[in-house]
Amino acid sequence: MRSFILAAATAISTLPLLASAAVGDACSANGTPGVCLSTSTCTSGSGTTHTGFCPNDPADVKCCTKSCGTGGQCRLVSSCPSGNTLSGLCPGPSTIRCCLPAGGCTAPNVNAATISLIKQFEGFVASPAPDPIGLPTVGYGHLCQTTGCAEVPYSFPLTTTTASALLTSDLRTYQNCIARDIRDTVVLNANQYGALVSWAFNVGCGNTASSTLISRLNNGEAPNTVASEELPKWNKAGGQVLPGLVNRRAAEVTLFRTASSVTAHPPPC
Structure with missing residues (x-):
C-alpha cells in the first residue's frame, strides 16, 4: 500500500505552486504538470524527476513529469483539462495517463463489417419494445434511458436510416471505452477493434x-488467442446461456481473427 503522509500546510516562499502534496497528488515543476511519485517509479517509466515540488513527502518522492503522445503530458486523469487521455504511456498507477491537448487522439469509428455484425444480432425495432431479457430497446439495440425512449432525437417508428444514425451515435461511448481501457502498446486492426466494440455494446463498458x-x-x-478464449465466455444474460449470445460471440471471434491492413488502435491522432 502506498503510504500517505498528512502534514499541516505551510507557506514556503520559494515554492509558490504547492505547499504540500501526497504521493499520487498533482504537482507542477516550473510550469510543467506532473505527479508526485517515488524516484524509482518515475525513472522506471522514463519520466523526469524534479526536486522540491512535493515538499512534505519523503526525500525519494519527487515531481515526475513526462512528455507523451502528440503534445501530451503525463498527469492525473482528474486534472486533464481536455479530458482526452491515453493509457499505458505514463509511470505510476492507472489514474495517471497521457493528457493530450483538446482535439487530439480520438477513438475511430468502427468499420462496415462491425456495423453489419451488430445490426445482424441486434435486429431492427422501429418502436420501443422489450428485448429478450425484457429491457426496452429500439432501433439497432438502443437501450431506452427514459420512458418511451424519449431521449431518442428521431420520431417513431424509426426508419432503417434513422436507426442507423442512432446506432452510430450510440457506438461512440463503446468506441471510447475500448480505446481508453486498452493500453496503447496493444496494436489492433480495424476488425479486432470492431469486434471488441461490438462486445462492449452488448455487455457494457463496466463489464x-x-x-x-x-x-x-x-x-x-497474443490478441487472437485472447479473443478466441475469452469472448465465448460472455454467453449469458440473466444468468442463462442464450443461443443468440453464443452465436454472436462466435461471429465476433471470426471478425476479430479476420485480417485487416487498417490499424484502429492505438487511436490515430
Whole structure:
C-alpha cells in the first residue's frame, strides 16, 4: 500500500505552486504538470524527476513529469483539462495517463463489417419494445434511458436510416471505452477493434473494463488467442446461456481473427 503522509500546510516562499502534496497528488515543476511519485517509479517509466515540488513527502518522492503522445503530458486523469487521455504511456498507477491537448487522439469509428455484425444480432425495432431479457430497446439495440425512449432525437417508428444514425451515435461511448481501457502498446486492426466494440455494446463498458480479456491484452498476450478464449465466455444474460449470445460471440471471434491492413488502435491522432 502506498503510504500517505498528512502534514499541516505551510507557506514556503520559494515554492509558490504547492505547499504540500501526497504521493499520487498533482504537482507542477516550473510550469510543467506532473505527479508526485517515488524516484524509482518515475525513472522506471522514463519520466523526469524534479526536486522540491512535493515538499512534505519523503526525500525519494519527487515531481515526475513526462512528455507523451502528440503534445501530451503525463498527469492525473482528474486534472486533464481536455479530458482526452491515453493509457499505458505514463509511470505510476492507472489514474495517471497521457493528457493530450483538446482535439487530439480520438477513438475511430468502427468499420462496415462491425456495423453489419451488430445490426445482424441486434435486429431492427422501429418502436420501443422489450428485448429478450425484457429491457426496452429500439432501433439497432438502443437501450431506452427514459420512458418511451424519449431521449431518442428521431420520431417513431424509426426508419432503417434513422436507426442507423442512432446506432452510430450510440457506438461512440463503446468506441471510447475500448480505446481508453486498452493500453496503447496493444496494436489492433480495424476488425479486432470492431469486434471488441461490438462486445462492449452488448455487455457494457463496466463489464469490459474489469474483464480478463482486457487484462490479458494489456499484459501483452497474443490478441487472437485472447479473443478466441475469452469472448465465448460472455454467453449469458440473466444468468442463462442464450443461443443468440453464443452465436454472436462466435461471429465476433471470426471478425476479430479476420485480417485487416487498417490499424484502429492505438487511436490515430
